[in-house]
Amino acid sequence: MDTVITTKDEITKFLTHLLKTEKQIDISNLDMSNQLADLNIDSFGFLEVIFSIEHQYNISFPKNYEHLKTLQDVVDTTYSLISEK
């Protein structure tokens, strides 16, 4: 069992950092309730975000993740995937 518990806050921080550094998104007004569709990232760009999250936490998102609508959905899914490990 993992001794380090990853919190949703940490995931949020990591995701925000990714969006800023990898996708050059202005994070000053970013909110986890933001719709992914409004982030000005194309589907391939979003694949890269998912890839970085998977790499960071050694998890695998399901092939189809169209049900993810908001940044919070990404955080929650990441959290549950880590918990299921």
Next chain:
Amino acid sequence: MSHRRRVVITGMGVVSPLGNTPEAVAQNIFSGKSGIQRFEGAFVDKLICKVAAQAKFNPADYFAKKSDYAILDRIGQMALYASIEATKDANLPLNQQHSAGVYIGTGMGGILSIEEGYETLFKKGENRLKPYTVLMCMYNSAASAIATHFEFSGPNLTFSTACSSSAIAIGQAYKDIKLGDIDYALAGGTDAILAYASIKSWESIRTLAEEDPDDVSASCKPFSADRSGLVIGEGAAMLVLEEFEHAQSRGAHIYAEIVGYGTANDFRHVAIPSVEGQAATMQAAMKNSGLAPDAIQYINAHGTGTKFNDETETEAIKQIFGKHAYQLAVSSTKSMHGHLMGAAGALEAMITVQSLLRNELPPTINLNNPDPKCDLNYVPNQSQKIENYQYAMSNSFAFGGTGASLIFKQVD
């Protein structure tokens, strides 16, 4: 067609072991400077042949932001940069959608990305690859990056015929412009094969040059009796090819005209060249140009520096040009920039155009021990000035058989 369409070159861009501007390349070439060095890379100790012609090209220094190049393999980064420079050089109006074409040659495509992917999976033991891996590995990644960048909506074509890839690309663009399908195109080539497994695969064919014990930069010795093979290099060269009246009507600067292109297959062996195959290639270009053999004054040879090629090419030139073979000049600039593989034909086309512009023949350097079987004027070691210069040819031959010759004419 009511009149004969002509094709001219109006822009050039380059990334090469001799510099990343056409001017830098010309300065080095015509003063006989070599860009060949000891290979710089993490795995150099594992190489038998430690000589290479690397392009000093760190994309971060050439693009405004990381997102401009991060999702491109090195072939795409180099070719896109060369294309941007070529279009600036040509002063092409790029403020609208164009039915222009992109014609690119690459021998080994995104091999660096393929190798990186394998390393991630097989060596590091990870179980996932970057999402852009497919788009970086695919052979048409460079052409796609260029066509997307410039919003070109015409033909977007990639040719892979090993070492003749970019000469074929230029030739096919020339044909399509001549036919009237398009008015202009970016044409050229790109290759970046200096990865561990790919160098090892070249080592195993035993065709790479041995390091010169006194001077690494002199390791490639085309047409010399002591030549020991080719030096692998990397880079990209892109030309703007344009229909003559299109270029003239917008007041473009014209560097040279393409007046002939031919391709033929050397069918006898996948890797050993034949006189017949190479001669057939030059013959096809001569036929296409309608020129008499004695019109050709200079040939930028394929001239790899291997035993097989240089003898064969010399013999093939004699077969096509007869006695005139001893009047014209032949040189291998690979002695300075190494073998750029899929980009070789395009870089050498550019150098041939620069030769016409300067009325000067580029030298074959490191030619100090003439091979009795190679007895033409190879412009040994120093450039030569030439008068009444009009026509020059550039040869590209390849593993797999596809040869290509291009003929250029000085602008009146």
